[in-house]
Amino acid sequence: MKKISGLVITYNEEKNIEACLASMFQVCDDIVVVDSYSEDGTIELAEKMGALVIRQAFLGDGPQRSIGLPHCKHKWVLNLDADERLDKDMVNAIRQIDFENTPYEAFEFKRKNFLNGRWIRYAGWYPDYVRRLFDKTKTDFKPVKVHSKIESENYDRLDAHIVHYTYDSIEEMMSKLNSYSSWSAQELYKHGKSASPFSPFFHGLFSFVKFYVFKLGFLEGLDGMTICIAKSTASYLKYAKLIELHRKAIKTK
Template sequence: MEPITGVIITLNEERHIEACIESLKQVCSSIIVVDSCSGDRTRELAEKAGARVVIQKYLGDGPQKNVGPDLAETPWVLSLDADERLSPEMAAEIKALNLSESPVPAYGFPRKNYIGSRWIRHSGWYPDVCVRLYDHTKVRWKDVRMHSYVEARDFRRLNGSIIHYSYRGVGELFRKADSYSNAIAKNLYQRGKRAGALSPFCHGLTAFFKHYVVKGGFLDGVDGMTVSISAAVNSYLKYAKLLEFQRDPEILKNEDFSEVW
């Protein structure tokens, strides 16, 4: 089996980091943790679990995820977030690959996203295919600071899933909507995007319809409704905050735009 380097980016992930490293050890010969100056025991636990830890102040999603591969001694890299794991099927498929003669530079996997212990099967949350195993000498994470992805036009999708423990519960799902929407609103404002008076309502309603109806959220019962409402709230807040930046100089003055991801 061709050697693979596992790469994880972290910030205060003491709850997840050991299990993530153990998961990667199923297929990786070495593991690099790129830590964004955590204030908890993330680094200590990662080193104890056998990973090499590199300290790097957060550069944004794409640039940060390219730090580890640039330090890897193997061409093939498997990238996971700290709250992700390899399913047994995914590990078995990777072990069966002949990466030294791979016809493609990257492989993608469906991702199972969870709220608590509940796998959300619809609502736009599955299959959520992510390219995570790749030859970093040929492809890289896109150099953007939000919502980056591996730029691989030619990749092969495998069947084994990434397990993603997205949120501990419904409360965390909605709490994160505030921070996510704030970061995105700032990013939009800096890029010169502007919102109209009806933008928050229209985007929020569209997001709900997309997740609940078009992407089958109604098939997930109460969880589908919850996910769809969360998507609507996130979208509504994003444009409401963008509109606020445009309309209220005092709010704009008090916001920190020095690090917008």
């Protein structure tokens, strides 16, 4: 018995869900899908693959994932996004873990991020460690709307890979960028953060220089430039939207 549960959150992931679940079933013996009322065939395909589907209106990245944990049969849980897969080295690494005696409560893996079918090795996209295998009795997801992660300081990094098919087009990237920047601004506002009129520009500029120059994004050619511009735009918008939220709050007083 594998004694690992799988966890995936979905919304209209018809094109990805079967490959994702097939990948996870290599090391998991049960999988929970928390779906935000998909309008395509995601739910039907997930159930056909043998997953338990929980329907839940989207609560944000962290809370949405946490909803699924009580439904996972085992204390060790592997969490993937629908556009992610286990690489062969990750399957082997997980099978070699002694879950009964490990001193760790979570494990991190390297992530190979693909854009338009091409593995991006620079611009901060590799090795891109992500914490995805954890003991649910000892830790949980950070309760934030965007880019949540397992809250744990007691973890190990393994030299194994998740394969991540990020975006099929620049249009898709920019659409998600807009949503992510809004959620990030809301998180900052909720925690009482403020920004000066210069914050959007300086954060955007710093982000571009960091990823294009110091993270060698220029080595990825046009894709690298696109990624770095997207990152800097997201940073700019996050703080611009934060300022907008404060302005709206003042007007309502």
